[in-house]
Amino acid sequence: MVKFHLDRKKGQESPIFLSLHHHGNRIKVYTEKKIDASKWQIKSCRANPKKYKNNCKGFNKFLDGIKDDVESLVNENRPISKGDLIAIVNKANGKATDTTFFGFAESFIQTQLAKSEIKPMSAKGYRTTLNHLKAFNPSLAFKDITLDFYDKFVTNLKLKGRAPNSIGTNVKHLKWFMAAALDRDLHTNVAFKKKSFKTIIEETDQIYLTRKELRQLAQKPLIERLRKVADAFVLNSYLGMRFSDLDQIQKDNFKKDDNLLYLHMVQGKTGTKIRIPVPNDALPILRKYKFTCPVVNPKGKLISVQKFNDYLKEAAEVAEIDAIEDIRKGGKVEKLPKYSLIKSHTARRSFATNLFLDEVPIQNIMAITGHKEESTFLLYVRADQLTKAKGLAKHYQQKSKPVMKVSKGGQAAA
Numbered sequence: 001m002v003k004f005h006l007d008r009k010k011g012q013e014s015p016i017f018l019s020l021h022h023h024g025n026r027i028k029v030y031t032e033k034k035i036d037a038s039k040w041q042i043k044s045c046r047a048n049p050k051k052y053k054n055n056c057k058g059f060n061k062f063l064d065g066i067k068d069d070v071e072s073l074v075n076e077n078r079p080i081s082k083g084d085l086i087a088i089v090n091k092a093n094g095k096a097t098d099t100t101f102f103g104f105a106e107s108f109i110q111t112q113l114a115k116s117e118i119k120p121m122s123a124k125g126y127r128t129t130l131n132h133l134k135a136f137n138p139s140l141a142f143k144d145i146t147l148d149f150y151d152k153f154v155t156n157l158k159l160k161g162r163a164p165n166s167i168g169t170n171v172k173h174l175k176w177f178m179a180a181a182l183d184r185d186l187h188t189n190v191a192f193k194k195k196s197f198k199t200i201i202e203e204t205d206q207i208y209l210t211r212k213e214l215r216q217l218a219q220k221p222l223i224e225r226l227r228k229v230a231d232a233f234v235l236n237s238y239l240g241m242r243f244s245d246l247d248q249i250q251k252d253n254f255k256k257d258d259n260l261l262y263l264h265m266v267q268g269k270t271g272t273k274i275r276i277p278v279p280n281d282a283l284p285i286l287r288k289y290k291f292t293c294p295v296v297n298p299k300g301k302l303i304s305v306q307k308f309n310d311y312l313k314e315a316a317e318v319a320e321i322d323a324i325e326d327i328r329k330g331g332k333v334e335k336l337p338k339y340s341l342i343k344s345h346t347a348r349r350s351f352a353t354n355l356f357l358d359e360v361p362i363q364n365i366m367a368i369t370g371h372k373e374e375s376t377f378l379l380y381v382r383a384d385q386l387t388k389a390k391g392l393a394k395h396y397q398q399k400s401k402p403v404m405k406v407s408k409g410g411q412a413a414a
Helices: 056-074 082-092 101-114 120-136 147-159 164-183 211-219 224-239 243-248 280-288 305-318 344-357 362-369 374-380 383-400
Strands: 002-006 014-022 025-035 254-257 260-266 273-277 324-329 332-337
Touching: 002 056, 014 056, 014 082, 025 056, 025 082, 056 082, 101 120, 101 164, 120 147, 120 164, 147 164, 211 224, 224 243, 224 280, 224 305, 224 344, 243 260, 243 344, 273 362, 305 344, 344 362, 344 374, 362 374, 374 383
Parallel strands: none
Antiparallel strands: 002 014, 014 025, 254 260, 260 273, 324 332
């Protein structure tokens, strides 16, 4: 049943709110209209024509229109949320609404940015997801996001050539929007919580450079543009920073503590303040560039990641980083030289993987990489594969050791 009531307040006009009893629930939404209580008819729940002289007919027609739209919604025989009613009221008031899916999602991103709950880089990713959703269904509503929608949306992204993990990220963002809107009673659709509405994660074949390969890249004679990129890459393989944070390699950010040098920085993606201990292997490059980043120009602008990756592949090829890697692509395995696979993020992965192989405590490495869950970190460095390979290598080393025999005269012999 749809009714209008006054939120009575002394000394001022009373706001009018809509009350709907539906499937055992009561939903209350304000209409944005006010009236003096003395000019209101309690029985009809409308303005009194004899007392309300300011276009009473139009005032009551406004309320009748809202009631008609709500009753039409009730006749659809589906769950109704507060957001559905807010959308009807906003429409009646001629307002754009942030209770529609896209309206809410865009408003929510702005709110989260303002509260520093997310960073600009993350907001960019969420907006990319909204662009994919708008291209797929420009009139998307909360109620449309079903398992059937999920299947079709994922298929659409596959046809556009999106990688599985990219598709998974878009699904993850969609679920984020839906959960936030559900918490605010803007919809009652919980299909996104079902097991089949899953975030796709595919284990990818990502490479890292060994200590030996890093030395190769650092020592190989290169032309200046390649040398700067190679030096920045090797340096970051000892620092483990995100590429976008490299401009924080500045002289003023280095400080000594207990005779150890640390880089003090704020991670751009998370806003977390961290101290990165600087190993001795990184010092020659830092001194060479006077404790600044080789790929940041005098105006403080970082080289584009596209150009960095192009130059890096070229430098790695010259440095003969050419071990053959088995890479899975579209269900097939391709054999590709390592230099063709290297990119800016390989430095960060090399940092984490080499430290893991050095048996540095995982939590210490995660403090730099920013991983929150140990399971995620272990997947990131392919710990399962590395541990098995390392164990097998130790086995071979033990097998290759000469067996010592003792002669009858008490002399040891191989």
